[in-house]
Amino acid sequence: MHSRSERKMILWSSCLIFSLSYSILVFSSPPANHLCRPDQRDALWEFKSEFHFSGIAPNEKKQKWLNNNTDCCFWDGVSCDLKTGNVIGLNLWGSSLNGSLRSNSGLFKLQHLQSLNLSSNNLAGTLPDSIGDLRHLRVLKLYGCGFFGKIPSSIGNLSQLTHLDLEGNGFTGELPETMAKLNKLTKLLLSTSELTGNFHHALLNLSELTWLDLRNNHLEGTLPSNMSRLSKLEHFDIGSNSMTGTIPTSLFMIPSLVLLNLEKNSFTGPLKIGNNISSSSPYKLDTLTLGGNSLNGPIPVGFISKLVRLSYLDLSYWNTMKGAVDFSSFLRLKSLVLLDLSYLNTRSKFELNLFSKLVSLAVLDLSGNSLKISSSLHLPSPIGSLSLALCNISEFPNFLRTQTNLYYLDISANRIEGRVPDWLWRLSGLLYVDISKNYLTGFDGLIQTSPIEMLDISSNAFQDPFPLLPNSTRFFSASDNRFSGEIPTTICGLISLDTLLLSRPALLLSNNGFNGSIPRCFESFNTKLSLLHLRNNNLSGLFPEESIGAGLVSLDVGGNQLSGELPRSLINCTLLEFLNVEDNMFSDTFPFWLSSLPDLQFLVIRSNKFHGPVYSLRGGSLSFPKLRIFDISGNIFTGVLPLDYFAGWSAMTSDAYVTDDKQGRFMGISFSNYHKSVVLAIKGSEMELLGSGFRMYKTIDVSGNRLEGDIPRSIGLLKGLIVLNMSNNALTGRIPPSLSNLTSLQSLDLSENRFFGSIPQELGKLSFLALMNFSNNMLEGPIPQGTQIQSQNSSSFAENPGLCGAPLQETCGGGEEVYEVKEDNDQVLSWIAVAIAYVPGVLCGLTIGHVLSLYKPDWFMRIFHSFA
Incomplete structure (x- = not known):
């Protein structure tokens, strides 16, 4: 018999031999024989075959899938269960997939998937209901895939989900009710989509949520009063929506909260935070942003000063109603990196020196407040971004010369006079400078030696010589100054094309005294220049074709003496939104070819010498799907407007305002708007629209031409129209009753034409119609009864021999006939136009x-x- 030690040795040796033999078998055999199940491999290959890959070089992950002989569990982005060979993880983030995700896709045959990441691919289309078949999913990431339509209700079948990321898509509508079933969810990311409706009550059932991001959508309504039900919430972001009502106190009763972002909504105040929540206050809070709302009343500085871990605090646009603010309370927040107290509407005036004690401060915005700046002021050196716009500053702030880390400076809209000091351009990190809307006259030192990339000197009193700018400059606005002479050709080198691709190169020189021709050297901007504004100068000659870059978004050369034809190279500007060439001497036919530009919203060619018909002689309707302002007045256009002329102008068929959020971004900071402006004839007088005014106004002005024939009945489709001016033409026929469909109309001018018959009685129902003019026609019959019509001056109906009734002195006889066009015929014509x-x-x-x-x-x- 063997001894016990010998038996142990034999047993140990046997185990070792067995282990070595098994290892040799495993490593000497192809992995496909052991791990990857054939059905899983085939499903992956099927899924891959459903897409084509963009780019010149094959994608790296695609390369790893080319060899059909390798084990699919070792393919890049694929993870498997080592015991069963089932695919449990698929990460194809940024793999250049192009194509729609089909409902019968091979993806949905991978029934054991626990983690799926298809983010940053081009999967434009709807998210199929089949996504609900992957019931073992714990992580689903579909960020930035181009999905649109509603989020499928089948998402509620994924009961094991802990992480759901659908950010950066085009999902519309409300969240599905079934989302309430995802009771294991800890992270829900739905930002930057097109979601609508109220804050969904189903979200309150997700008690395990730690992260909820709904920013940049179109959500509205109020937040529930019982937000504290989300007791584990750490990150809550609903910024940049349309939420209203008061901010529920219960939000401040969630002790785990680290980030709370409610900025850029329509919340109203006051914000009442009682003593009863002191024991459960979110003392972990790092970020609190309430700015850009309509909060009013006292700022709860006592409560906020207790949030000692705050790094980011934004209370901008809080209306204290001229109340006092104890700014010293903010000094307890020693960890502050960003502080935005702009536009508080407070009577308090404070020393800027107060904030020198916040030694970690990197971003400070005190715009719109009344400041005192002492000569001995010294702010902490970490400050990189400083905004002191509209602070009643009268001298160029001398303390800035020691701010060696400064990269962003805004001291616009103050009362600063004199010259810009030379030491400003020696701040080596300074990239953005806004000194607009002051009384500055010139520059000391050379700007050319600085690293400036964005410079706004508009609305000052600068005059020649024109400054030499560094080649790094990408955004330059010198509008509303006193520069003269020819536009210097040196300016053509101001756009650096190799850096900061996210910003919009722009050149704004409007409202100066420049003369001569437009430099041809603008061709050096190639496709990068997006804003070119030269309006209200004395420029003359032809507009050079080579100065039009394909990247243009906004072009304004109105108010000059330019001649010739409109540059046909504009047809290549597929991003163009704004085109204004008013008040020049252009002599050309109607640019019907501009209808091929998909994003064109503003077309203003008034007061030139454009001539001929206003449609293509080749036939077909003129479709401007996004057009909101159409002004061709004061030209020599002739001919008859086709029956369906306005049938394709879909942006004007709705009375909804269009968001005009086209502010550029520079290192995460917004800079000046487009500086778009246009003069419109509204309510009997000329009015200049700037910036946000374009959101509201939808106008058509064809006045002062030689147009003939009837008003197209398709005009009745444009229910969002605010202003319609067709005066001073040779239009004939009856005024169509379909005008009564324009329920948003505020101004209607049909004067100085050849209209006959009666004024349609239906126009009396247009409650917003504040100004109307039917004078100098051949109208007859009684003037329609209605408050808006009766309040007009009699001159609005003058020189119509047969009109009678108030506000005219001529009374209508009892036997007068009301001349009306039958409603049914008019509706038939309107529907034909649509058809x-x-x-x-x-x-x-x-x-x-x-x-x-x-x-x-x-x-x-x-x-x-x-x-x-």
């Missing part, structure tokens, strides 16, 4: 024609021959 523009297919057209020929054959033939 011509939108109903596809010859079959629909034949069907409509057949029905009309059966029931109104004579009338149909007249319409048919009018088109022929």
